[in-house]
Amino acid sequence: MADHDVLVVGAGLAGMRAAIAAHRAGANVAMMSKVHPVRSHSNAAQGGINAAMRGAEDSVDSHVYDTVKGSDYLGDQDAIEFMCAEAPQEIINLEHMGVIFNRDEEGRLGTRAFGGASYARTFFVADITGQAILHVMYEQILKAGVRSYEEWFVTDLIVEDGECRGVVAIEMLTGKLHQVTAKAVVLASGGVGRAFEPSTNALICTGDGIALAYRAGATLLDMEMVQYHPTTLAGNGILLSEAARGEGAYLLNSKGERFMDGYAPNMRELASRDVVSRAEATEIEEGRGVDGCVFLDVRHLGAEAIRTKLKYIYEAALDYAGIDMITEPVPIRPGQHYIMGGVKTDPQTRTWDPDGAWSGPRGLFAAGEVACVSVHGGNRLGANSLLETVVFGKVAGEMATAHAKEQPDTPVSGAHLADAEARIKALFGRPDNGERTAKLRLDMGNAMNEHLAVFRDEDGMQSALGTVHGLQERYTELPVVHKGGVYNTDLIFHLELGYMLDCAETICEGGLLRKESRGAHYRRDMTERDDTAWLKHTMANVGEDGRPVMGSLPVTVTKWEPQKRVY
Amino acid sequence: MQANLRVSRYDPEAPEPSARMQDYQIEVPEHFTVLDALIQVREEEDPSLAMRCSCRASICGSCAMRVNGQARLACKTRLSAVAAEGEPVTIEPMGNQRVVKDLVVDLGLFWNKIRAVEPYLQPAGDEPEEEYIASDESMQNLITPMGCIMCGACVSDCTALEVDENFLGPAALAKAYRFVADPRDGASHERLQTLNEYGGVWDCTRCYMCVEVCPVGVAPMDRIMELRDSVMNEVGVTTPGARHVESFARSVARSGWLDETMLAVDSWGRFNIPKLLSQAPLGLRVLVRGKLPLPWPFHHKRAGAEFVGRIFKRWESRKQ
Numbered sequence: 001m002a003d004h005d006v007l008v009v010g011a012g013l014a015g016m017r018a019a020i021a022a023h024r025a026g027a028n029v030a031m032m033s034k035v036h037p038v039r040s041h042s043n044a045a046q047g048g049i050n051a052a053m054r055g056a057e058d059s060v061d062s063h064v065y066d067t068v069k070g071s072d073y074l075g076d077q078d079a080i081e082f083m084c085a086e087a088p089q090e091i092i093n094l095e096h097m098g099v100i101f102n103r104d105e106e107g108r109l110g111t112r113a114f115g116g117a118s119y120a121r122t123f124f125v126a127d128i129t130g131q132a133i134l135h136v137m138y139e140q141i142l143k144a145g146v147r148s149y150e151e152w153f154v155t156d157l158i159v160e161d162g163e164c165r166g167v168v169a170i171e172m173l174t175g176k177l178h179q180v181t182a183k184a185v186v187l188a189s190g191g192v193g194r195a196f197e198p199s200t201n202a203l204i205c206t207g208d209g210i211a212l213a214y215r216a217g218a219t220l221l222d223m224e225m226v227q228y229h230p231t232t233l234a235g236n237g238i239l240l241s242e243a244a245r246g247e248g249a250y251l252l253n254s255k256g257e258r259f260m261d262g263y264a265p266n267m268r269e270l271a272s273r274d275v276v277s278r279a280e281a282t283e284i285e286e287g288r289g290v291d292g293c294v295f296l297d298v299r300h301l302g303a304e305a306i307r308t309k310l311k312y313i314y315e316a317a318l319d320y321a322g323i324d325m326i327t328e329p330v331p332i333r334p335g336q337h338y339i340m341g342g343v344k345t346d347p348q349t350r351t352w353d354p355d356g357a358w359s360g361p362r363g364l365f366a367a368g369e370v371a372c373v374s375v376h377g378g379n380r381l382g383a384n385s386l387l388e389t390v391v392f393g394k395v396a397g398e399m400a401t402a403h404a405k406e407q408p409d410t411p412v413s414g415a416h417l418a419d420a421e422a423r424i425k426a427l428f429g430r431p432d433n434g435e436r437t438a439k440l441r442l443d444m445g446n447a448m449n450e451h452l453a454v455f456r457d458e459d460g461m462q463s464a465l466g467t468v469h470g471l472q473e474r475y476t477e478l479p480v481v482h483k484g485g486v487y488n489t490d491l492i493f494h495l496e497l498g499y500m501l502d503c504a505e506t507i508c509e510g511g512l513l514r515k516e517s518r519g520a521h522y523r524r525d526m527t528e529r530d531d532t533a534w535l536k537h538t539m540a541n542v543g544e545d546g547r548p549v550m551g552s553l554p555v556t557v558t559k560w561e562p563q564k565r566v567y
Numbered sequence: 568m569q570a571n572l573r574v575s576r577y578d579p580e581a582p583e584p585s586a587r588m589q590d591y592q593i594e595v596p597e598h599f600t601v602l603d604a605l606i607q608v609r610e611e612e613d614p615s616l617a618m619r620c621s622c623r624a625s626i627c628g629s630c631a632m633r634v635n636g637q638a639r640l641a642c643k644t645r646l647s648a649v650a651a652e653g654e655p656v657t658i659e660p661m662g663n664q665r666v667v668k669d670l671v672v673d674l675g676l677f678w679n680k681i682r683a684v685e686p687y688l689q690p691a692g693d694e695p696e697e698e699y700i701a702s703d704e705s706m707q708n709l710i711t712p713m714g715c716i717m718c719g720a721c722v723s724d725c726t727a728l729e730v731d732e733n734f735l736g737p738a739a740l741a742k743a744y745r746f747v748a749d750p751r752d753g754a755s756h757e758r759l760q761t762l763n764e765y766g767g768v769w770d771c772t773r774c775y776m777c778v779e780v781c782p783v784g785v786a787p788m789d790r791i792m793e794l795r796d797s798v799m800n801e802v803g804v805t806t807p808g809a810r811h812v813e814s815f816a817r818s819v820a821r822s823g824w825l826d827e828t829m830l831a832v833d834s835w836g837r838f839n840i841p842k843l844l845s846q847a848p849l850g851l852r853v854l855v856r857g858k859l860p861l862p863w864p865f866h867h868k869r870a871g872a873e874f875v876g877r878i879f880k881r882w883e884s885r886k887q
């Protein structure tokens with residue numbers, strides 16, 4: 001008998017929301033995560049979560065329009081319409097679970113302004129929104145008594161007869177491998193920021209789920225769409241949230257000018273992220289930066305507002321850059337932040353297409369940053385990602401439960417476990433040739449950050465792809481130096497590097513394939529958006545030789561025809 | 568700058584496992600945190616070094632460990648701030664918890680305590696159609712305890728937990744406060760009853776360690792003191808701890824200083840002869856050394872006791 005009806009891989013917001021939904025739908029559900037659930041990267045989201053439900057003028061349609069426009073028309077409009085329509089109810093659901101959202105004078109939920117949005121529709125908890133939601137979600141998991149495999153690292157998806165039937169995972173505290181079976185699997189394993197150096201992402205954001213699904217035959221979509229956030233700290237890439245600009249911060253160049261006036265005269269600092277990041281990069285390139293940075297200035301907001309509404313940001317600047325934002329502007333620059341692409345799913349979060357336009361194992365669902373349903377298209381709006389995790393996390397939990405209930409109990413072969421054990425034993429057996437995981441990762445991260453950042457071109461992307469191929473070669477002989485079982489992170493980092501290299505390869509290939517500029521993908525050698533040839537998604541599937549086979553899929557347009565994007 | 572790190576190592580798979588200290592000397596940039604330095608050690612010197620870390624930005628709560636003897640987040644601690652000339656920076660796993668390997672501890676105890684306070688909203692009655700109406704002030708008040716990143720630093724350095732594992736401890740009590748103070752929660756009274764019991768709010772020794780080590784300003788002890796107030800107001804003065812507080816205040820209000828003998832009698836109960844007898848030798852020793860004032864009825868008023876009494880009166884009238 002299968003261990004569980006539904007197994008959720010990942011315990012960030014998407015994963016926990018899926019687990020709660022599956023539990024409420026009556027499934028025997030379990031979650032698995034390589035870190036304790038509350039350590040998941042969702043806790044880093046500072047700014048907030050969007051829903052159109054306040055103010056006489058705001059409407060779901062307006063939220064949809066902003067998202068479609070923000071996506072540079074690459075988002076699938078049916079998925080966006082669904083997400084925006086579900087948003088208000090989902091905010092209420094979160095509030096009922098216990099999230100302590102900020103209130104207005106009447107004691108109702110209050111909002112703040114955010115980039116790319118026509119109205120203030122971002123709900124928030126000071127600047128710890130992600131953490132405040134993530135911890136409440138975990139409270140609900142404890143309440144429901146959902147089985148949670150904590151510090152279990154997934155190494156394989158089990159696929160038999162085209163069906164996903166569970167995973168193989170390392171129990172990190174012992175080093176033991178286990179096979180955990182399920183009638184449906186939900187992937188909610190987050191993004192792949194660490195393929196870039198630096199990145200705002202946590203060290204655990206290594207694209208495991210994207211690569212696992214890809215290797216298991218699933219389709220990856222729009223992998224080239226990588227978001228650079230406009231305000232990251234120079235040293236270690238740590239994020240200063242858009243909440244700062246939402247509250248009214250200025251961006252200044254070395255001459256002290258609010259340079260966004262010249263790039264986005266209406267929305268200025270609150271234009272969408274690709275636009276602001278490019279503006280900053282241009283200022284820096286044209287010599288109006290200081291040490292590769294421009295400045296974020298909040299001094300005019302006053303000490304009180306800075307200490308309360310931007311508490312975390314204030315402390316981060318102090319701790320990590322040694323700068324007191326009350327008296328000084330902070331040097332910032334664009335930094336890798338988010339991946340819009342991912343595992344292709346339909347709005348029901350299925351990774352397979354009954355009609356065969358794209359492929360994936362039946363019984364495998366995906367939601368959150370790992371997935372590309374595609375609500376963000378070429379550029380994600382701030383505070384739309386948390387929304388995506390909860391809306392599609394819920395759908396995934398419910399759909400996976402329904403799917404599991406239709407499945408017969410098929411016994412699963414023990415060969416998957418034996419295979420994984422043999423593979424890891426072979427890794428331990430590799431001779432020490434002096435190569436180190438950290439070094440290879442750094443080379444990859446630097447190449448990606450150099451050539452797949454805010455500005456791209458053919459030669460650069462070819463060069464990055466060449467670097468990735470070279471690293472993939474070296475990876476086949478990369479040793480695991482530490483041979484212990486208990487909490488062996490040398491082994492874990494080795495496996496993660498393999499996942500990241502797969503992702504990096506498809507990111508480069510996607511970028512080379514897309515012969516236009518759209519959203520975050522801005523090519524210096526092809527600066528225009530080309531709706532005739534490229535109003536479509538790029539698609540990658542793993543080929544026989546292990547290299548990606550590229551293709552494309554149409555974009556779903558319901559009622560918003562592409563227009564020129566002006567902010 | 569040169570970093571001298573003295574790191575605690577423990578390998579459970581060694582033939583005879585035992586903890587030892589290992590020194591590393593590495594060159595690092597001035598702005599490095601303790602975590603940055605440890606990562607450099609792991610990447611360049613010794614990939615077997617085990618520790619938890621993820622966000623590098625003091626938000627995930629993974630990297631609590633003892634730096635120079637005190638629990639801290641490695642990623643929030645600048646190396647230059649803890650390095651003294653010529654001395655190595657010592658790095659050890661958190662206290663009060665079982666070490667799994669090197670700097671990784673078993674957080675089972677930590678989470679069991681969190682679970683013990685039923686850490687989820689228990690609303691009274693049916694959910695409203697829309698959101699619960701609550702003042703912004705009441706929600707803002709919860710941001711501090713909600714800011715807890717569950718890092719375990721406070722539990723590591725809690726002096727009460729060190730002697731009694733049954734104490735719920737600072738993090739779990741701060742979590743409990745988050746629900747007691749949440750206007751949407753309907754179970755506050757039951758929660759306070761439980762917190763009034765053994766292992767609850769009265770077992771804190773007010774040593775202040777948790778306030779000092781908490782990296783995000785939750786100040787668990789302050790939350791515990793707020794819970795004590797709520798317990799006394801809502802459940803009543805029913806435990807030695809609560810009676811201790813009352814007796815303390817009564818004595819000071821009356822005489823301007825503390826009658827420690829009465830404090831014991833009031834706290835433990837006049838007729839709790841066995842407990843009082845067990846305290847007698849201690850009391851006598853303290854008395855002989857001249858560190859105990861004469862007990863009632865010999866407990867005289869201090870000069871200025873009226874002033875002190877007036878402060879109490881003023882406070883009482885304020886409270887009403």
Ligand SMILES: Cc1cc2nc3c(=O)[nH]c(=O)nc-3n(C[C@H](O)[C@H](O)[C@H](O)COP(=O)(O)OP(=O)(O)OC[C@H]3O[C@@H](n4cnc5c(N)ncnc54)[C@H](O)[C@@H]3O)c2cc1C
Binds near residue numbers: 042188208369
């Ligand atoms: C600094 C920062 C600030 C942000 N701010 C905002 C914001 O204000 N608003 C907004 O909408 N979005 C924001 N985002 C984006 C948003 O936080 C993320 O996109 C979102 O939280 C992703 O959630 P998730 O549930 O998909 O994945 P995650 O929260 O990343 O969770 C992934 C889970 O998968 C598990 N996992 C991964 N690999 C494995 C494996 N091999 N085996 C087992 N488990 C595995 C992990 O342990 C983890 O539990 C921000 C992002 C960053 C980096």
Ligand code: SF4
Binds near residue numbers: 721724727728
């Ligand atoms: S103040 Fe109380 S809870 Fe805090 S560390 Fe001391 S004994 Fe523990």
Ligand code: SF4
Binds near residue numbers: 716
């Ligand atoms: S109260 Fe502070 S020290 Fe204790 S677990 Fe929470 S964040 Fe860590």
Ligand code: FES
Binds near residue numbers: 619620624627630643
């Ligand atoms: S690494 Fe996340 S708190 Fe230090």
